Amino acid sequence: MAHQHSEPALSVFDIFKIGIGPSSSHTLGPWRAALRFLSSLQQTGRLPIVRKVQVLLYGSLAKTGRGHGTDVAVMLGLCGEDPVTFPVENINPTLEALSRDQQMVLGKSAPIAFDPAADVVFLMDESLPFHPNALTFLAQLENGEELAETYYSVGGGFVVKEGEGGRDVNGPDLPFPIADARELLHWCRKTGLPISEIVAENELAWRPEAETAAGVLQIWHTMRDCVYRGCHISGILPGGLNVIRRASDLSKKLISGRTYTDFDSWVAAIREGGSGFKYTLDWVSAFALAVNEENASFSRVVTAPTNGAAGVIPAVLLYYIVFCDGYQDESILRFLYNASEIGSIFKKGATISAAMGGCQAEIGVSSAMAASALTECLGGSARQCQMAAEIAMEHHLGLTCDPVAGLVQVPCIERNTMGAIKAITAAQLALQSNPDHARVSLDNVVETMWETALDMNAKYKETAEGGLAVNIPLGLKEC
Numbered sequence: 001m002a003h004q005h006s007e008p009a010l011s012v013f014d015i016f017k018i019g020i021g022p023s024s025s026h027t028l029g030p031w032r033a034a035l036r037f038l039s040s041l042q043q044t045g046r047l048p049i050v051r052k053v054q055v056l057l058y059g060s061l062a063k064t065g066r067g068h069g070t071d072v073a074v075m076l077g078l079c080g081e082d083p084v085t086f087p088v089e090n091i092n093p094t095l096e097a098l099s100r101d102q103q104m105v106l107g108k109s110a111p112i113a114f115d116p117a118a119d120v121v122f123l124m125d126e127s128l129p130f131h132p133n134a135l136t137f138l139a140q141l142e143n144g145e146e147l148a149e150t151y152y153s154v155g156g157g158f159v160v161k162e163g164e165g166g167r168d169v170n171g172p173d174l175p176f177p178i179a180d181a182r183e184l185l186h187w188c189r190k191t192g193l194p195i196s197e198i199v200a201e202n203e204l205a206w207r208p209e210a211e212t213a214a215g216v217l218q219i220w221h222t223m224r225d226c227v228y229r230g231c232h233i234s235g236i237l238p239g240g241l242n243v244i245r246r247a248s249d250l251s252k253k254l255i256s257g258r259t260y261t262d263f264d265s266w267v268a269a270i271r272e273g274g275s276g277f278k279y280t281l282d283w284v285s286a287f288a289l290a291v292n293e294e295n296a297s298f299s300r301v302v303t304a305p306t307n308g309a310a311g312v313i314p315a316v317l318l319y320y321i322v323f324c325d326g327y328q329d330e331s332i333l334r335f336l337y338n339a340s341e342i343g344s345i346f347k348k349g350a351t352i353s354a355a356m357g358g359c360q361a362e363i364g365v366s367s368a369m370a371a372s373a374l375t376e377c378l379g380g381s382a383r384q385c386q387m388a389a390e391i392a393m394e395h396h397l398g399l400t401c402d403p404v405a406g407l408v409q410v411p412c413i414e415r416n417t418m419g420a421i422k423a424i425t426a427a428q429l430a431l432q433s434n435p436d437h438a439r440v441s442l443d444n445v446v447e448t449m450w451e452t453a454l455d456m457n458a459k460y461k462e463t464a465e466g467g468l469a470v471n472i473p474l475g476l477k478e479c
Contacts, residue, residue, distance in 0.1 A: 012199060012212070019300070021310070034077025038077070038107045053106065055137055063465065067408070134152050195376055199341050226291050228263045245289075246289055270322050281421065284421060305362075366416075368388075391430060
């Protein structure tokens with residue numbers, strides 16, 4: 001599994017993607033792979049003559065695929081549904097219809113026989129060499145021809161097709177090409193621009209400034225709505241672990257009877273409701289819990305940079321908005337631009353896939369992203385931003401991915417609260433420090449994270465074969 005150190009240019013929209021939970025690598029990635037397979041069938045004129053389709057899931061996708069909804073994702077993708085716009089309330093009715101009718105309208109145009117129980121195959125003991133998250137689509141055509149296309153879900157919703165040389169996208173030439181933290185710092189020093197403005201300038205290579213800003217604000221609105229929704233829904237999470245949602249009760253307790261009608265008035269009520277370290281800490285935890293409880297419920301979230309770590313950046317961004325008076329579009333854009341570049345650096349130099357690197361690659365990266373973004377928004381220099389990102393990751397190194405019952409619930413949801421708090425702490429440390437005295441660079445910690453990922457035992461890489469996943473009460477197994 002050689003790491004790809006020749007990543008193409010990455011956009012802010014490569015790091016932040018709107019999709020459906022619970023996992024970017026196990027849900028969103030396979031969903032996007034199914035859509036790419038459909039596109040391949042359409043482009044070659046084969047879609048109308050497909051007689052049968054099967055999906056083979058390998059490695060981590062097989063071992064924790066049911067808990068992560070991989071089967072759900074590939075079926076919805078083959079139906080031609082879009083994870084950005086598909087109504088989440090339609091998931092269960094669609095699955096029930098597939099099981100009842102034993103038929104799928106492939107790509108919304110070609111009805112074929114399809115048995116979900118038989119045509120999505122979980123190959124628990126087989127793995128492909130390039131990446132643990134592999135899936136193969138098999139198609140039989142009316143003329144007897146058989147097709148096979150293999151894809152790899154390499155983390156954060158990125159998908160690589162077999163034979164593409166490890167590249168998910170081919171980007172344009174950027175005015176400020178950045179492969180690592182050293183190059184980012186070089187451009188900041190040469191131009192005098194903060195990290196967020198370097199990113200904004202690079203985004204112009206893809207699209208006009210106004211289009212980028214509108215898209216990033218849509219990312220923010222999706223995050224905002226997810227937090228608000230998650231703080232107002234109680235009950236038990238699906239999957240069989242009987243995990244109780246906590247964000248709603250915590251929010252209700254903290255709001256202390258104050259009235260509000262929407263997100264903005266809710267923020268005002270939070271500001272009026274109290275102050276102090278404990279009050280702030282509780283709200284940051286509530287924000288993070290809300291997102292990942294929604295993620296576990298197959299709701300709409302934003303990969304940041306993954307679904308399993310989707311709560312860290314919204315929680316820290318809301319901390320900035322609510323408790324640091326950062327509620328302006330310009331400030332929100334600055335935060336998300338900065339965060340995206342730190343995520344890109346980790347993807348290029350290490351990994352953002354828990355199946356490759358454990359949870360350090362998800363919660364650790366998201367915490368580093370949030371720490372850097374918060375530091376810039378609070379007035380820190382580019383060097384202090386990188387220092388904050390380094391501090392945040394340094395204290396996530398070696399963090400394992402051990403989802404109980406293959407679900408993105410225990411310990412994943414609480415880990416988002418920890419990642420958010422560490423990000424805020426890292427930002428404060430960096431803001432109060434002189435980067436000249438830092439002994440560890442961001443590039444040092446990226447390299448160390450990758451080496452740690454390579455050394456980590458496979459049972460701690462999203463396989464549910466080690467750690468908490470095997471030390472659970474009542475003998476619960478994957479649901």
